[in-house]
Amino acid sequence: MDHKEGQYKVADLSLAEEGRKRIEWAESRMPVLMKLREEYSQSQPFAGYKITGCLHVTKETAVLIETLKACGAEVAWSGCNPLSTNDSVAAALALGPNGDGDGVEIYAWYGQDTEAFYWCIDRTIDTTPSTTLDDGADLIFRVHSQFPEKAQDIIGGSEETTTGVHRLRAMAEDGKLLYPVYAVNDAETKWDFDNVYGTGQSTLDGILRASSVLLAGKNFVVAGYGHCGRGVAMRAKGMGANVIVTEIKATAALKATLDGMRVMPMEEAAKVGDIFVTATGMKDVVRGEHFVSMKEGAIVCNTGHYDVELDLVALNDIAVSKRTIREDNVEYTMDNGRKVYVLADGRLVNLAAAEGHPSEVMDMSFANQLQAHLALIRRHEAGEDLPNTVLDLPEELDQEIAGIKLETMGLAIDTLSDEQVAYATDYSAGT
Numbered sequence: 001m002d003h004k005e006g007q008y009k010v011a012d013l014s015l016a017e018e019g020r021k022r023i024e025w026a027e028s029r030m031p032v033l034m035k036l037r038e039e040y041s042q043s044q045p046f047a048g049y050k051i052t053g054c055l056h057v058t059k060e061t062a063v064l065i066e067t068l069k070a071c072g073a074e075v076a077w078s079g080c081n082p083l084s085t086n087d088s089v090a091a092a093l094a095l096g097p098n099g100d101g102d103g104v105e106i107y108a109w110y111g112q113d114t115e116a117f118y119w120c121i122d123r124t125i126d127t128t129p130s131t132t133l134d135d136g137a138d139l140i141f142r143v144h145s146q147f148p149e150k151a152q153d154i155i156g157g158s159e160e161t162t163t164g165v166h167r168l169r170a171m172a173e174d175g176k177l178l179y180p181v182y183a184v185n186d187a188e189t190k191w192d193f194d195n196v197y198g199t200g201q202s203t204l205d206g207i208l209r210a211s212s213v214l215l216a217g218k219n220f221v222v223a224g225y226g227h228c229g230r231g232v233a234m235r236a237k238g239m240g241a242n243v244i245v246t247e248i249k250a251t252a253a254l255k256a257t258l259d260g261m262r263v264m265p266m267e268e269a270a271k272v273g274d275i276f277v278t279a280t281g282m283k284d285v286v287r288g289e290h291f292v293s294m295k296e297g298a299i300v301c302n303t304g305h306y307d308v309e310l311d312l313v314a315l316n317d318i319a320v321s322k323r324t325i326r327e328d329n330v331e332y333t334m335d336n337g338r339k340v341y342v343l344a345d346g347r348l349v350n351l352a353a354a355e356g357h358p359s360e361v362m363d364m365s366f367a368n369q370l371q372a373h374l375a376l377i378r379r380h381e382a383g384e385d386l387p388n389t390v391l392d393l394p395e396e397l398d399q400e401i402a403g404i405k406l407e408t409m410g411l412a413i414d415t416l417s418d419e420q421v422a423y424a425t426d427y428s429a430g431t
């Protein structure tokens with residue numbers, strides 16, 4: 001472990017060169033964020049502000065972090081999952097773009113235990129942030145539960161994922177949220193792209209890296225047909241799998257049916273599935289009784305934010321033995337003699353066993369993150385007193401971000417003529 005107090009704690013600084021190349025690769029595929037970096041590095045809107053983040057340390061996150069820094073922010077960072085940090089990227093961030101030590105404050109390494117996970121978050125809170133950037137609300141929750149005195153210096157925050165937004169809305173409803181937070185997750189250019197196409201592709205990537213099984217012809221069970229689940233189901237279907245969906249919401253189940261998926265309760269799906277992916281944000285979706293009824297060789301993983309979707313405590317009770325059969329893949333032999341395989345310890349399989357979402361999709365998610373922090377600081381400087389609640393980003397921003405994305409893809413769209421604009425609001429025009 002390489003540790004310099006007040007600057008970094010990462011696994012191995014000698015990996016920095018490899019990490020730098022990964023970051024450069026991501027930069028070349030994140031044109032929207034790079035365009036914003038170019039624009040705002042001139043005006044330095046974050047000068048004098050400290051942005052503290054708790055989000056998967058991947059090459060794409062590194063592009064966001066270095067963009068915030070280029071726009072004037074002092075940045076401190078930790079990972080938001082013990083198994084998602086890319087150690088080479090963390091090393092490159094610590095040493096900075098020129099490898100001379102002018103990096104950001106970063107505390108993150110792959111495979112940390114729970115105590116180390118919170119130690120890292122706490123070191124970033126020590127910097128007394130101006131704004132916080134979360135993925136899962138662990139940083140915000142830590143400020144509120146352990147360092148509430150720091151909250152008075154915090155202008156606001158942003159939240160990247162569905163589970164985090166749910167947690168924050170619950171805190172706000174209870175009157176417990178101490179500062180305003182933008183729900184970046186809920187922006188159309190985030191939720192409808194990152195969660196769907198990002199999770200769709202990267203979850204299959206994680207499953208394949210950890211198992212290398214053939215997807216065609218397999219019974220592929222997806223629990224939850226929301227944004228992430230739909231993306232995973234779509235991609236698995238495209239690879240020739242027979243997709244089965246389990247849901248608790250009638251409309252979501254109906255959408256899955258009309259999209260050509262089979263729908264059934266988990267109790268039934270457990271008996272026929274070859275591969276299981278949870279994408280619900282809910283706990284105990286695959287429980288002991290489900291593991292027991294699974295076929296020999298079933299593969300089980302999770303792509304929701306927390307590992308609680310699979311009841312691994314129950315599986316450990318049922319299992320008579322377990323061994324790591326290959327990287328990110330543990331074989332459990334149950335007391336009924338059958339074996340099941342759990343990928344990535346039930347953590348987000350796309351980040352723990354693969355590299356997370358492709359850069360192209362994180363480009364838009366992180367453009368929204370940058371805009372959220374710009375909005376917080378601009379509104380603060382304008383003297384606005386924002387309520388301590390969960391805020392939505394303006395819809396116009398989605399059109400702006402999507403517009404830049406299309407432009408960088410070399411695609412153009414139509415615009416309405418004056419007559420068409422008038423027609424849109426003319427209620428007298430009928431057949």
Ligand SMILES: NC(=O)c1ccc[n+]([C@@H]2O[C@H](COP(=O)([O-])OP(=O)(O)OC[C@H]3O[C@@H](n4cnc5c(N)ncnc54)[C@H](O)[C@@H]3O)[C@@H](O)[C@H]2O)c1
Pocket residue numbers: 161162163164194195199223224225226227228229246247248249252279280281282284285303304305306348349350351357
């Ligand atoms: N893997 C990743 O990189 C990644 C990316 C984005 C979001 N996420 C996480 O994925 C999870 C889902 O996010 P989303 O945006 O798809 O949420 P969503 O609200 O769009 O969808 C969740 C779906 O799960 C269903 N559901 C809830 N409990 C269920 C149960 N017990 N059985 C079956 N279905 C159930 C809900 O009815 C809903 O349709 C969250 O934890 C989110 O934070 C992960």
